[in-house]
Amino acid sequence: MIPLFGGATDVDDEGVGEARSTAGEAWHPTWVSERPGGAGDDRSVTHSRELAEKGLLKKLRTRSLSISEARAVLREYDLVDADADGVLASLEEYGYLDDAALAEQLVHAGVDRKGQGRAAIAQTLAKRGIPRDVADAALAALPDDDLERALDFARGKAGAMGALDRDTALRRLTGQLARRGFAGSLSLTAARMALEEAPGGSSGVRFR
Template sequence: MLSRFEDVGLINDGAFAEAWVESRHHSRGLARRALVRELRTKGVESALIDEAVEQLDPEQEEQTARELVARRLRSTRGLDRDKRLRRLAGMLARKGYGEGMALRVVRQALAEEGEDTEGLDEPF
């Protein structure tokens, strides 16, 4: 029965993976690494996962990270600079963003807000 569903296109892991990446990136702000992890737990083949996450543009991924930080920035006001850095970068890390991008995006957001970003080059 499953073979028949596949033959008529009702079961398509590639289409599922692409839709999953699109949906989870836009709705939850997940980065490639998190999306790959989720698709693996769902049993999608590695080749199909690779194809699906290739649709994410690195520039769009960074823009999404900036939007996530901008939304959370207000809730960290009043905290000291290092705590803000850890909270914001940690949030991005949990969503699958790499350390380099997370630190760059957070430092830039803090600088735009007028926060002194001197010494924020250390990894979290």
């Protein structure tokens, strides 16, 4: 056998040990970060994971994220799946990531601030990566008052449509309601009711 590292070796267990020892000595301590599988690799992985976690936390300070959105952020750091899962699990444990809480916030924002219907809110939840079962649970907690919310919105818009003929006003108002996520038949009903309640509504052309 051709001797490795300048010394003769035997082909028994002791010789193999000698060769391994000599090979080990060929590595200088300052090269540890370059040695495959060495402590340097572990430190590099740990450092990458720490950077990814800090980057994700920075985003979470300005905007709530779903777990799906957080995972997309971590992809920017080229973490292996196991490390990404570890970061996500850690942030979930400390309450930084909570899909159920985020879904509840989005539902209330859609209802209270935007006056949206269920369809629009459900679409928002899906876009934000909220799992279907979590989204359904959040929507199920909503009171069944879509008509009231649609009517509130329609009443606010009907007054500005006095210059339009009835058919045009009805069409526009129904379209606005539909874009806010209210069902077609409900949008039409709310639009008709709001226009009838508007000044001059009862004296104008009645809807059938």
